[in-house]
């Protein structure tokens with residue numbers, strides 16, 4: 001071996017020639033095989049141009065085929081699998097059942113890069129019984145930030161939200177189903193909102209709100225807080241009393257155990273990843289729908305318990321929606337026009353407490369607040385610019 005190598009080193013020109021010759025032989029043989037094969041294929045299947053003309057002929061014979069498709073302006077091509085409607089349905093109307101909708105919404109792209117410029121958006125999901133009495137305040141909050149949010153409204157079926165065509169709430173009603181408070185149909189409505197919002201691939205964070213909620217910081221602050229957060233905001237705590245562990249049912253054992261049981265506010269904020277888990281999940285949803293019956297309320301236990309069991313490290317375990325339980329009783333305090341003062345609004349924005357945000361502490365613990373009666377609208381609009389900065 002060593003000797004042979006020496007020979008080559010002595011005659012470098014001869015080595016080059018041999019190499020070139022052997023490459024040539026391999027190349028020529030390759031070309032011959034290639035030609036023979038393609039001739040063979042052509043004989044059996046016809047040429048490529050023939051295949052294409054066959055397809056064109058076939059389509060031309062189908063009348064009105066384009067009606068279901070978008071005509072792309074630039075090239076005049078008919079585009080039946082348009083990226084536009086796939087990435088962001090313009091029209092929220094659809095005839096999908098919940099099963100069909102949740103299945104579609106559970107799709108997650110495997111490819112990490114987006115073939116379009118993706119501006120992450122916050123989905124504001126309103127779970128309402130009908131009218132939105134604080135609408136003017138919300139419209140003011142959203143004004144000028146169109147690229148960064150989407151709105152979804154779940155109403156009582158049959159109710160038509162009456163808003164002006166220039167409102168960001170215009171035609172943002174999703175196909176809704178009846179909801180009976182305190183039952184699992186409330187969780188169904190939450191999942192329905194999440195699923196509809198997931199169909200827009202730009203939505204990155206998902207906030208659940210009611211008609212009595214208000215934003216207490218301006219849009220840029222809320223957006224930055226949520227988009228920049230490493231955690232979701234689902235309140236989740238262990239309450240050993242009758243309103244907490246007392247609502248656990250032994251029928252849930254062993255799938256859910258008492259030490260895993262959690263309680264928390266219904267008003268959540270979720271990342272896209274956690275939202276996909278919720279619309280995709282069936283096992284624990286089914287357990288809750290069967291065994292969490294009054295005085296157990298699925299909307300207060302399903303998400304807190306499920307996230308505690310499986311995705312706890314992605315959750316902050318606190319809520320970003322302020323509420324006042326200080327009066328006691330089953331319902332939180334409602335604030336009307338007489339109760340709203342500048343100091344009150346300042347105090348819910350910052351009451352001196354600090355909260356964990358990513359690895360730091362922040363004085364902003366809450367972004368939204370409830371519950372506000374329709375009469376609160378006037379005073380709230382008055383303080384919107386001076387206190388809430390929108």
Ligand SMILES: *[C@@H]1O[C@H](CO)[C@@H](O)[C@H](O)[C@H]1NC(C)=O
Nearest residue numbers: 062063064065066067068069
């Ligand atoms: C799609 O096109 C077919 C064939 O023209 C038509 O029958 C059908 O109604 C169209 N569907 C919609 C949603 O436009």
Ligand SMILES: *[C@@H]1O[C@H](CO)[C@@H](O)[C@H](O)[C@H]1NC(C)=O
Nearest residue numbers: 090091092093094170171172
């Ligand atoms: C969405 O489609 C439905 C059914 O075709 C139609 O009634 C409704 O007006 C459309 N809405 C928008 C926003 O185009």
Ligand SMILES: *[C@@H]1O[C@H](CO)[C@@H](O)[C@H](O)[C@H]1NC(C)=O
Nearest residue numbers: 131159160161162163164165
């Ligand atoms: C919708 O609102 C407008 C303006 O507030 C009002 O004039 C109209 O009567 C309302 N329509 C319905 C159906 O309530």
Ligand SMILES: *[C@@H]1O[C@H](CO)[C@@H](O)[C@H](O)[C@H]1NC(C)=O
Nearest residue numbers: 307308309312313315316317
């Ligand atoms: C929230 O609770 C989970 C357990 O469910 C825990 O793993 C996680 O660290 C908690 N999150 C924070 C931010 O403390």
Ligand SMILES: *[C@@H]1O[C@H](CO)[C@@H](O)[C@H](O)[C@H]1NC(C)=O
Nearest residue numbers: 324327333334335336338339
């Ligand atoms: C709001 O004001 C009314 C009337 O002054 C009072 O009765 C009620 O207790 C106040 N509510 C709260 C939550 O402070």
Ligand SMILES: *[C@@H]1O[C@H](CO)[C@@H](O)[C@H](O)[C@H]1NC(C)=O
Nearest residue numbers: 228229230231357358359360
């Ligand atoms: C948030 O998560 C990102 C990505 O996992 C990580 O690089 C970053 O250090 C985290 N930030 C904080 C403050 O925990």
